[in-house]
Every structure is written in C-alpha cells, then in structure tokens.
Amino acid sequence: xxxxxxxYFQTVAKLENMTRAAEILQISQPAISKMIKNLEGELNVxxxxxxxxxxxxxxxxxxxxxxxxSALQTLEEGKTELLDxxxxxxxxxxxxxxxxxxxxxDMITLFRQKYPEAQFKLLQQDQEISxxxxxxxCISSTPLKIPGTASTxxxxxxxxxxxxxxxxxxxxKSVRLIELAEDGFISLKxxxxxxxxxxxLCHAAGFAPRIIYxxxxxxxxxxxxxxxxxxxxxxxxxxGGSQGSSVVLLPIEEPISTRTIEISWYTNRYMTNVAKKFxxxxxxxxxxxxxxxxxxxxxxxxx
DNA sequence: AATGGATAATGCAACGGGCG
DNA sequence: CGCCCGTTGCATTATCCATT
Numbered sequence: 197x198x199x200x201x202x203x204y205f206q207t208v209a210k211l212e213n214m215t216r217a218a219e220i221l222q223i224s225q226p227a228i229s230k231m232i233k234n235l236e237g238e239l240n241v242x243x244x245x246x247x248x249x250x251x252x253x254x255x256x257x258x259x260x261x262x263x264x265x266s267a268l269q270t271l272e273e274g275k276t277e278l279l280d281x282x283x284x285x286x287x288x289x290x291x292x293x294x295x296x297x298x299x300x301x302d303m304i305t306l307f308r309q310k311y312p313e314a315q316f317k318l319l320q321q322d323q324e325i326s327x328x329x330x331x332x333x334c335i336s337s338t339p340l341k342i343p344g345t346a347s348t349x350x351x352x353x354x355x356x357x358x359x360x361x362x363x364x365x366x367x368x369k370s371v372r373l374i375e376l377a378e379d380g381f382i383s384l385k386x387x388x389x390x391x392x393x394x395x396x397l398c399h400a401a402g403f404a405p406r407i408i409y410x411x412x413x414x415x416x417x418x419x420x421x422x423x424x425x426x427x428x429x430x431x432x433x434x435x436g437g438s439q440g441s442s443v444v445l446l447p448i449e450e451p452i453s454t455r456t457i458e459i460s461w462y463t464n465r466y467m468t469n470v471a472k473k474f475x476x477x478x479x480x481x482x483x484x485x486x487x488x489x490x491x492x493x494x495x496x497x498x499x
Numbered sequence: 500a501a502t503g504g505a506t507a508a509t510g511c512a513a514c515g516g517g518c519g
Numbered sequence: 520c521g522c523c524c525g526t527t528g529c530a531t532t533a534t535c536c537a538t539t
Contacts, residue, residue: 200503215529227504229530246530250512502539509532519522 199271202264204231205243209253209261212244285470286313292329294321295337295389295457298414299434299481307477314470321387332471334460335478337389347460351482353433355394355453356445360424363444370447373401380408382420382428390414393455394429400451431455433482433489457482 208217208228218225236242243257253261293300304316319329328342340347357371365371383405384391398405408426411417414435421428424442432445434457459478461467467475 213529223503224505225529226506226531229532230503233531247512251530500539503537505534505536507532507534509530511530512528514527515525517523519520 199268201231201235202268204228205235206261206264206268208232208251209243209257209264212250212252214251285311285468285473287468287470288315288317289333289468289471289474290317290319290331291474292319292321292331292334292336294340295335295455299485300335303478303481306481307474310477311470311473314474321389332461332465332467333475333478335457336460337393337455337457339458340460342460344462344464345460346463347458348479349456349458350479351433351486352454352456353431353486354447355397355455356430356432357448358421358428358430358443358445360421360427361442361444362424363427365446366444368446370449372450373397373448373453374403374450376405376427377401377403379406380426381405382409382411382417382426383407384414384417385410385412390429390431390455397429397448397451397453429453433486 204217204221207221208214211217211220214228214232215225218228221228232243236244239256239260241256242254243260244251245254291300300318308314319331334340334342334345334347336347357373357376359366365375383394386392395405409417409420411420417428418430418435420426421430421443430445459475461471461475
C-alpha cells in the first residue's frame with residue numbers, strides 16, 4: 197500500500213469508473229485495474245462490487261475511502277505547512293553594520309512587522325571582531341575588502357555640507373570644499389566609514405580638516421551641528437532632510453562628494469530565506485528613502 | 500528480481516436498430 | 520411489441536518493456 201495506489205484508489209472510488217480515472221491520472225486503464233486488484237489483495241477484501249461492466253464502491257470501499265481521504269489530506273496540509281514556514285521565514289540574520297547604523301533599528305522594526313519570527317544579531321565595527329567576521333549581510337559605504345563576498349549598491353547619495361545660519365557661506369548656493377579649509381569640523385570618530393570618506397574628500401580638496409568635535413554617533417553630530425558649534429558633512433538621504441532651522445545645507449561643488457551604500461554577502465555561504473528576504477527589504481528601503489527625499493527638496497531654501 | 504507502466508487480446512453486459 | 524444480433528463500452532488477463 198503506497199501513496200500512488202492510494203491516490204489511484206481515491207480517483208477510481210470517486211468516479212466509480214476505471215477508464216475515466218485512468219484518463220484523469222494519465223495512465224493506461226489496465227494499469228489502474230491492476231493497481232486496484234493489488235490493493236484489494238493486500239487488504240484482503242474487495243473494495244468494489246463488479247456487476248457486469250460497471251464497478252461500484254462497496255461498504256468496505258466506502259470505509260476505506262474515508263481513511264484514504266483524510267490521510268492524503270493530512271499529507272497535503274503538511275506540504276502547505278512547510279511551504280508557509282519557508283515563506284514566512286524564521287531564524288536569525290547576522291548583520292555586520294559598517295554604515296548607516298542609525299537607520300537599522302527602523303528597518304528592523306518595519307521588517308519585523310511583516311515577519312515577526314525574524315531575529316537579528318548585529319555586529320558593529322568598533323567591537324572586537326575578527327578581520328573576516330561571520331555574517332549573513334553587511335551594510336557598508338565603501339567596498340568591502342573581505343574575500344569571497346559579493347555586493348550590490350543600494351543607494352548613492354550626495355554628501356552635503358551643514359553650516360550654521362550665520363556662517364559666511366550660509367547664503368551660497370554651493371561651495372567648494374577648499375573654502376572650508378580653515379573651519380572647525382564636527383565629525384564622527386576615526387574608524388567610522390563616513391569619517392574616512394569625508395577625510396579623503398578633504399584630502400582631495402587639498403587640506404586636512406580641523407576637527408573640533410569628534411562623536412561616536414550620527415545623532416551627536418547632528419545635535420552639535422544644530423547648536424551651531426561648527427560645520428559638518430551630512431549625507432543627504434540617510435541622515436534625513438532638514439537639520440533644523442539654525443542650519444543650512446550646501447551642496448559641494450568640488451570635489452564631487454557622494455557616497456554609495458552597499459549590501460554584501462558571502463557568495464559561498466548558503467543564504468537563509470530570512471536573510472534573502474531582509475536583503476530585498478533593505479534594497480527596497482533605501483530606494484524608498486531616496487524617492488521620498490527627492491520629493492522634498494530644495495536643499496537650501498535661503499539661497 | 501521487483502516494480503510500474505504499456506499494448507493487445509479477451510470476455511462480459513448493456514445498448515440499439517431492424518425485422519417478424 | 521419483442522426478439523435477435525451487431526456494436527459499444529468497460530474491466531480483466533496476458534505479455535512485454537524499462538527502470539531501479
């Protein structure tokens with residue numbers, strides 16, 4: 197008694213006609229006849245009454261059909277349950293976060309509204325981690341120098357300059373970075389990717405920035421900037437739009453100042469379903485972020 | 500060797516049209 | 520109407536073949 201013969205029996209029992217059952221099951225009619233006979237032999241009881249050229253399900257057959265129906269249905273349910281489970285992913289995503297860290301809580305919150313079973317483990321750059329940490333996904337703003345990884349860009353954004361309202365450049369439409377050579381900068385700590393990016397921008401402009409405040413967190417940079425304590429670099433999209441009424445954001449004309457956020461993963465490592473879903477979600481999130489940003493504008497209403 | 504399938508042949512019973 | 524007989528539809532049996 198195997199699944200095949202049970203399925204055959206089920207079809208024959210419902211139609212009470214072997215020929216039509218064979219058509220539906222896409223096998224020859226004698227094959228059905230043989231199957232049924234084998235089944236009856238195994239059960240030691242006839243399942244059909246044969247009267248002339250017709251067959252009719254008898255009492256034994258009826259009883260057996262009830263069981264077969266429920267057994268096959270249980271298996272079907274099992275199948276869909278597993279499918280559900282794989283589409284509604286569970287498990288932990290390990291994320292190595294090198295850039296855009298302060299957006300991550302929002303992303304995770306949104307993602308977990310859709311997939312509540314998903315768990316996250318975050319690795320941060322400043323923690324003591326090996327050179328090639330084990331992660332499912334990495335979010336960074338400079339190309340990841342880890343062998344065996346692939347990546348895809350999710351967002352390219354302009355890096356703007358934030359200056360206090362009363363700053364001598366506040367009414368300008370745009371600035372050249374070299375004009376800020378003598379200004380005091382509020383910046384992230386060394387080691388943060390944005391800091392490295394902006395340092396090299398300054399270097400390209402021909403000066404080393406004078407850092408007057410060095411912060412751990414973007415939020416700290418932003419509040420110091422709002423207080424008018426210095427100038428700072430602000431990524432146009434990921435650090436949000438306006439920095440408050442006391443601050444003016446200026447595009448940098450030269451050098452061209454952008455950064456690209458990308459998401460990376462190990463190519464030889466199996467990506468779990470939940471990681472796949474999150475990756476797609478992150479890509480979408482940044483896309484949405486940029487679209488929302490474009491709708492707002494202009495950058496410097498005072499200019 | 501066992502299994503699952505195909506084809507051809509066979510046998511049975513109902514159907515249906517024509518004829519007495 | 521009722522009977523006869525060819526036709527049709529169907530299950531079964533026999534044999535064979537491919538796959539495992």
